[in-house]
Amino acid sequence: MQVIIDLCVVPVGVGVSVSKYVAACQKIFEDSGLSYKMHSYGTNIEGEWDTVMAAVKRCHETVHEMGAPRISSTMRMGTRTDRDQTMDDKVKSVEEKLG
Numbered sequence: 001m002q003v004i005i006d007l008c009v010v011p012v013g014v015g016v017s018v019s020k021y022v023a024a025c026q027k028i029f030e031d032s033g034l035s036y037k038m039h040s041y042g043t044n045i046e047g048e049w050d051t052v053m054a055a056v057k058r059c060h061e062t063v064h065e066m067g068a069p070r071i072s073s074t075m076r077m078g079t080r081t082d083r084d085q086t087m088d089d090k091v092k093s094v095e096e097k098l099g
């Protein structure tokens with residue numbers, strides 16, 4: 001099953017800047033061959049359910065390995081069975097309506 005998620009990973013107990021942890025997760029998504037788009041408060045990721053969830057798990061494992069004692073993540077997800085739809089399709093649909 002295909003899934004699109006919006007993921008925000010917040011390492012806790014590592015100080016104010018978390019960009020190196022975010023970069024590590026972005027590398028995981030890239031290496032997984034997933035389609036992803038980072039935004040200012042998280043990352044949208046799309047792909048096969050098991051591949052996406054494995055990448056999220058690996059992101060958590062890596063951030064812990066980097067020294068974060070805690071991680072607080074939020075994730076929203078959506079699936080469809082009526083047709084295929086990508087992240088770009090969703091954005092394009094709204095942009096077309098905006099003219």
